[in-house]
Amino acid sequence: MIKTLLFCGLLSLLAVSCKTYTENDLEGFTSDKCSMYPEGTDDEPNLWCDCCYQHDIAYWRGGTWSERRKADIKLKTCIQGKAGFWQGMKVYIGVRLGGFPFWPTSFRWGYGWPEYRGYRKIKAHEQDYIETKWEDFINSGTKICPEITN
Template sequence: MTKNITVTLTLLLLTNISNAQQLTPFTSDGCSRFPNGTPAQQDLWLECCERHDFAYWRGGTYAERLSADEALEACVADLNEPIIASLMYMGVRVGGTPFAPTDFRWGYGWTEYRGYRALSEAERREVARAIDAMDPLESARLLQPSVLKHSATPKEQHTEEQLDSPPQDGPANNQNKP
């Protein structure tokens, strides 16, 4: 009887390990379905988009996504493009949901759908390992200033409950796959 329980527990543990989330290396498609700049300056806000992609690759909570989207808007607005910044903000708020099966959704770096969950300690270590494996100049460019810690004032005040709960654009139980 004890042997059966030991074998069962071992199999469950191995199954759990094999189903663990895997983080793919960071990739960016620039501004996704939006131009990377103006006709005169074709890469004007490309770095803003790449930093935004880095936050989306990592994923996390609804509050972290909102912060990343606001940081993108602020970055582009700082380039004297406030109208473009607003358009991009609206686009990423609609198109970046983790509930759509796109290659630019929130949390796209993870092999499995993860919704708006906070990163576990193991997932944070996985992100840190991926950053360490990157070219140092590339990681410094993506992390300085970091969209993950953007300190811009939010457009409106949100309660913690609002920020940590999924919006109305997807299933209430964010464990479900799209």
């Protein structure tokens, strides 16, 4: 009897934890630019802001471990092209350590989705949600970095 109750309880928990995402679960795009790190130097305060903006698009969307790695490498390369090897490496190490999808932060991998999405691949219907929310952001006219146009 106790085993049956435990089994039923476990089964119920499993059923509750299985969630299908809908468009309403995806938050609209936001960017904090370089997430607690400067967007540039004292002389050029927005030098690599556009690199962080592009990185935020990937992080908001989320996806697989491989997609995160590619986004982080792209960020590193972009910053290195503007500010040198070490500046890019500092940011790269920071995002690799601080961007895990399981951290309860506003800048985690897949931050547009509810917590604990992990590294699940974006499905076709989720891609539709992403595109709709992205269009909403573009149409809002919000500027993230002064020198770029969304």
